Amino acid sequence: MNKLSIEEKIAAAGLKLSQGKKEILEILEKNAPISVPEILSSLKTKKISLNKTSIYRALSTLIKxxxxxxxxxxxxxxxxxxxxxxxxxxxxxxxxxxxxYHIRLDEMLVSKIEKNIESKNKFSIENHKIEFYGKCGDCG
Incomplete structure (x- = not known):
């Protein structure tokens, strides 16, 4: 299966293609998670003028x-x-x-944990997020 282009992803989501959304998605696809000031800095490096309000508005739409x-x-x-x-x-x-850092886990193991949580608590899990904190190999 081919990877969709940014334009195709935006269209598939039913959104109007704007330069702002396209540029923000392009930046986010190339980086680890970044903040709005970092997005703003990347846009300035690319000589693209977008203010913080426009960035937050575009992010809100893209998140939805x-x-x-x-x-x-x-x-x-x-x-x-x-x-x-x-x-x-x-x-x-x-x-x-x-x-x-992006961490990939054994999804079968994660699925087993989800099923265990659901059955023991009568929950219906729709999504999950797992985060680890510590020192990386460089800081060690």
Whole structure:
């Protein structure tokens, strides 16, 4: 199966293609989770003029359409990353250098844990997020 282009993802979500949404998604697909000031800086580097309000508005729309995920790792700022069903992953935040790593887990094991939680608590899990905190190999 071919990977959809950014334009195709936006169209498939039923959204009007705008330069802002396209550029933001492009930045998010190339980076680890980043904050709005980092998105703004990347846009400036590309000589694209978008203000914070426009960025937040575009992010809100992209989040509602599940093209972007908002991540809060408890460090006092929200970060954003492109969402993808094909690339489900979790995060490790280094408490020293603040780098965020994508972590892939055995999804069969995670599914087993979900089923256990659902059956013991009569829950219906719709989604999950697993985050790890510690020191990365460089900070060690």
């Amino acid at each position: 359409k599940k093209l972007v995920s908002e991540i809060d790792l408890g460090e006092g700022k929200k970060r954003y990353e492109a969402s993808s069903k094909e690339d489900h992953h979790h995060h490790f935040l280094c408490n020293t250098c603040q780098h965020i």
